Amino acid sequence: MGRQPCCDKLGVKKGPWTADEDKKLISFILTNGQCCWRAVPKLAGLRRCGKSCRLRWTNYLRPDLKRGLLTDAEEQLVIDLHARLGNRWSKIAGRLPGRTDNEIKNHWNTHIKKKLIKMGIDPVTHEPLQKEETNSQVENLSQQFQSPAETEHQVPPVQHTNDMASSETSCTPTDQNSSGDESNSLSAICDQIDDSLISYLFEDDTPGLVDAPWEFSAVAKENFNKVDMVLPSWDESCPWLLDCQDFGIQDFGFDCFNDIEMNMLNQLDVKNDQTS
DNA sequence: AAAAATAGCAACCGCCATAGC
DNA sequence: TGCTATGGCGGTTGCTATTTT
Numbered sequence: 001m002g003r004q005p006c007c008d009k010l011g012v013k014k015g016p017w018t019a020d021e022d023k024k025l026i027s028f029i030l031t032n033g034q035c036c037w038r039a040v041p042k043l044a045g046l047r048r049c050g051k052s053c054r055l056r057w058t059n060y061l062r063p064d065l066k067r068g069l070l071t072d073a074e075e076q077l078v079i080d081l082h083a084r085l086g087n088r089w090s091k092i093a094g095r096l097p098g099r100t101d102n103e104i105k106n107h108w109n110t111h112i113k114k115k116l117i118k119m120g121i122d123p124v125t126h127e128p129l130q131k132e133e134t135n136s137q138v139e140n141l142s143q144q145f146q147s148p149a150e151t152e153h154q155v156p157p158v159q160h161t162n163d164m165a166s167s168e169t170s171c172t173p174t175d176q177n178s179s180g181d182e183s184n185s186l187s188a189i190c191d192q193i194d195d196s197l198i199s200y201l202f203e204d205d206t207p208g209l210v211d212a213p214w215e216f217s218a219v220a221k222e223n224f225n226k227v228d229m230v231l232p233s234w235d236e237s238c239p240w241l242l243d244c245q246d247f248g249i250q251d252f253g254f255d256c257f258n259d260i261e262m263n264m265l266n267q268l269d270v271k272n273d274q275t276s
Numbered sequence: 277a278a279a280a281a282t283a284g285c286a287a288c289c290g291c292c293a294t295a296g297c
Numbered sequence: 298t299g300c301t302a303t304g305g306c307g308g309t310t311g312c313t314a315t316t317t318t
Contacts, residue, residue, distance in 0.1 A: 016286070016312085038303070054304075055287070090306060101306075106285055 013047040017056050021046055025053055026061050059102045066098035070107050078104055079112060083126040 017025075028044035034057070037050035046053065070078065074096055081092045089101035089108075096104065108123075116123040 014288075036303090049288095051304080052287080058305095059286075087307065102286075105307075110284055 011047060012049050012052075014052070017060075021048065022056070022061055025057060029057055029061075030063075055102075059100045062100075064098055065100065070096075070099070070104075070111075074099065075107070075112060078108065079116070079126075082108065082112075 024044045024046055025040070028040060032043070034054075037054045040046070040050050040053045041048045044053070048056075077096065078092060081095055085091050087105075089105045093099050093101040093104050113123045116126075120129050121127070122129050
């Protein structure tokens with residue numbers, strides 16, 4: 001006999017998460033930690049699959065997540081890492097604190113891919129597209145990926161610097177033309193990435209970076225503490241949480257979460273108010 | 277102003293490696 | 298030791314918002 005099934009598919013809710021579900025999940029995780037995802041839905045009072053809970057937490061609710069678009073520096077780092085690691089999004093995400101594999105994957109597919117193609121770089125191989133093919137290929141790919149609005153301000157292609165060693169010898173067909181604003185800014189960003197940092201980042205399975213258990217970073221803690229709002233009393237907003245106190249969250253190493261959790265829950269309330 | 281097309285992103289699906297029974 | 302659930306990952310889908318026609 002193996003383990004019990006993850007969840008019975010019957011009665012399991014699917015689709016977008018509601019603010020109430022988020023609230024329940026956050027409270028549960030912050031109180032009890034990430035132990036057994038299969039048990040989470042039941043214990044947290046959610047009609048969701050454990051897998052769905054895990055995804056929602058890691059991709060959206062985790063308090064150390066940065067939200068919003070990737071910065072230019074992050075984007076360049078993603079390109080560099082992708083050149084070396086391929087579509088190993090979780091590994092790439094491991095090198096970008098506060099970013100999830102899903103977020104990076106989406107950003108790659110919606111933004112970076114197009115940008116590289118416009119630059120005449122194959123987003124899969126990170127090699128320059130063949131000169132004889134480039135014109136027609138870029139044209140085709142651009143048509144495929146480019147919105148009409150983008151065609152108005154064509155971005156001059158730049159030499160791709162994902163591989164510091166090879167980039168010196170491999171020139172894109174459009175290198176001569178790499179004096180545009182974007183190319184300059186990207187080059188500047190590339191220059192900022194120190195070689196030693198890169199080699200450090202690319203060391204596979206760097207302890208504490210890759211496959212490390214999630215921890216609440218000091219920055220994230222600070223961010224959540226920065227939220228300026230009036231805190232309701234604990235038992236006022238989450239009476240059911242009191243029942244969880246018996247677990248002793250110190251046992252899970254989450255003793256830093258009390259005030260943070262309240263801030264998160266309040267943020268959700270605010271979000272709720274705004275959307276309703 | 278309305279319909280159609282496109283972009284962006286959250287969530288799901290299915291596969292795989294690992295671990296529990 | 299083999300079977301099966303779990304957790305994690307990458308690929309894909311589908312919904313919503315935005316832009317274009």
